[in-house]
Amino acid sequence: MKLTLEVYRQASPDAAGHFESHQVDGLDPTMSILDALDTLNDQLVRDGKEAVAFESDCREGICGVCGLTVNSRPHGPTPNMTACHQRLMSFHDGDTVRLEPLRSAAFPVQRDLIVARDHLDDVVQSGAWVSIDAGTAPDADTVLTTAEVSERALTFAACIGCGACVAACPNGSAQLFVGAKLAHLATLPISQPEARKRARTMVAVADANFGPCSLHGECAKVCPQSIPLAAVAAVPKERIRALRTDAHSANG
């Protein structure tokens, strides 16, 4: 199988970007889009050129690092699937495939297809944790948590932090990511004591770094973990709960 890869190149965070076109031969339809990039890179290095910088690690859809834009779509043509699982069988022999970094003002390009997604961790750092130190936890069976509650929490906790939701959103919103975190932590009894404070800080940091949600729903179409769109509703829900508590505290 043969493809023409039109690849975005940018030498450093401050440099200007451009597209380069390369033909890659000898591909197999079962290969992933990242395997095609590996093949291109071996070819480039042999030709005395610098390899295309791109990110990937586990290649089994769970580490969340391999975000890129394939033909204008985060991760690639197949919905709800990481780039490492996007197979070349989605394309025809001889096709031209355009590869770009995940595109969002919140994700500055570091080099070629690699972006910085640090703002996602800024949100996590501000409150997506539980203040219990090593060794001080209660017995895990003392707070009974039904299978149903645990499964619901896991549906949201499944987020792999790839940032495709942000790149897919016309507003550059991280509402699906933030909502998934808030919903996961608000669902489990063990993490509920800090729910109000968490909602306030995380939403403030998200607002400062990402765009607002206007319910386009593009995020859920690309999310590799199929986080339900309902997660976006957790953001206003948890924020309102936090505000109500604040009002109560102010009155009392």
Added chain:
Amino acid sequence: MTIQQQTTTLGFVVPTSRVVGVSPGQIVDGHIPEGDPRTAWERRRADYKLVSTGNRRKFTVIVVGTGLAGSGAAASLAELGFNVVAITYHDAARRAHSVAAQGGINAARGRKVDGDSIRRFVVDTIKGGDFRAREADAYRLAQESIRVIDHMNALAVPFGREYGGTLATRSFGGVQVSRTYYSRGQTGQQLQVAGAQALLRQVNTGRVALHNRTEVLDYVIDDAGEVRGVVVRDLVTGVIAPILGDAVVLATGGYGSIFHKSTLAVSSNASAAWRAHQRGAWFANPSFIQFHPTALPAPTPEQAKTTLMSESLRNDGRIWVPRTAGDDRDPGQIPEAERDYYLERMYPAFGNLTPRDIASRAATAQISAGRGVGPQHDSVYLDFADAMDRLGHDELERRYGNLFEMYAHATGEDPYSTPMRIAPAAHFTMGGLWSDYDLRSNLPGLFTAGESGWGYHGANRLGANSLLSACVDGWFTIPNSVADHLARRLGRTPLTPGDPCVAAAVERAQQRTAALLAVPGSTPPREFHRRLGVILYRGCSVERSQQSLTTARDEVVELREEFWKDLRINGTGHGLSITLEQAGRVADFLDLAELLCVDALDREESCGAHFRVEHSKDGEAVRDDDNWSFVSVWESNPTESGPRQFTRHAEPLDFATVHMTTRSYA
């Protein structure tokens, strides 16, 4: 029970190595608390020196790696009030490869009436490791496992629960009880994200400085031989600089990706551990490598990644091959009478849940005999037809839904109706940097945690003990033993970047990077890695022989010399270069690979995953406790070129509460 102290340490005799270039070394002390291993950890903790709360902020601990062991070590030390510098080559702490573990985490909570207990856990772990691990370490693993589950639950890991609300468990290979806690098929991800979030909580307090996209290239070692810092390369700017501290904890994972085709992530590497070895840190049992029996065969030779399918699938899937070699009929067309459910036949007590080394070897034997299935005849079937009849589609989906989906993505086949095809692939490394009972390496100030060390698992690791050992090391062992180290160094003058030992370390790292960039060749590093993988799979994998290993060693030496003549990177090294990163890692693999072969050649017995065909009877491993009941502890001696020279030290292994028996799962 009375403790039977075996006296092998007194008058301990080490067999002389028959391997070219290996010199005899010393008897190594593992600093295991004397006496009953069941109370060893409690007694050791009571003996550790402490740093008072007010003095903790005077110390800085460098933790390399942010996986389950590293994030736990960094977070727990910071919770206590120490300053921590956490380093990861990933863009975010959460990406570390602990994230990919699927099936679960063991704990000896023993709540059920299935006969589980601390002792049962230890027996299973020691026996599973074929009596090549420390017994006292296994007790610590079992004892702390209870707090690990409580702690990770408190960090909001959504563990599988029973309908009544209590924690659910499943069974894993090599045990007959049910002690594995899980989050669907993404236990590693849930634990890893919880650990990374606990780490970020400490970043938020200011006690942890987190360096993302930063790779450790070398170590700062002072005139007294103590490790006092690391030299790192900023992977975005290319700048090489020192980071100084009072202790360094390596939690950098395993080196299974040395085989190129492995279940590991493509960036997983041995470099931080190997460069510590080059600075004098000993390496234990390097050839003890686990081949996971339920990986997917890679579809093309180009692809490094063999996707892993969780061992938990063996709870309900049945493994078989056609009785006749070369039977290429569709699996559905092969009648029951013409199938060989070989694990159930050979090991009726454990059936499809035999430990991984046994399952991998049995699969390899079937494939070698021509009974492998699939287009390349390189795999065996894992069949869920019986489970579909017994449990139904919905229950199977509830138990394994995301694994089945992952399989369907990877292969285009539906495992609900067609048996999965699985094959052994390089996975976990039981070997690693040597450390004593307190996780101290032989270099003062350098500690190991998790898979980068060697502890607990002996010659074969039981499923779901890996997430556990990473958690126990990181959250519950390192904060104790590192504090003891620091307490003895209160008031020591800190190093400054201008000190000669710091400048020397930085210069070594710069020279190394420059040397890689200067090779005037034409071949990308990935190609060398691919060829190394072929050599190692042929010579040093599920089965090894003196001949296969000797050949492999020669081929590795040859490939290494070719690498340093024919490598091509392109670029200046200033700024982000994924080719330079790969080249550095492959260069280290090429060194480590020789030691794998040497260790496997040296150990004239079969134990666990180390199966020497010369030391087997009727296809089963023949262990030699009279001569080889010790940990091989390796030191590399400086050599200019050609085959390397090594010294083999030995740490004797004694067992007081577990009887050394021939391992049987029949």
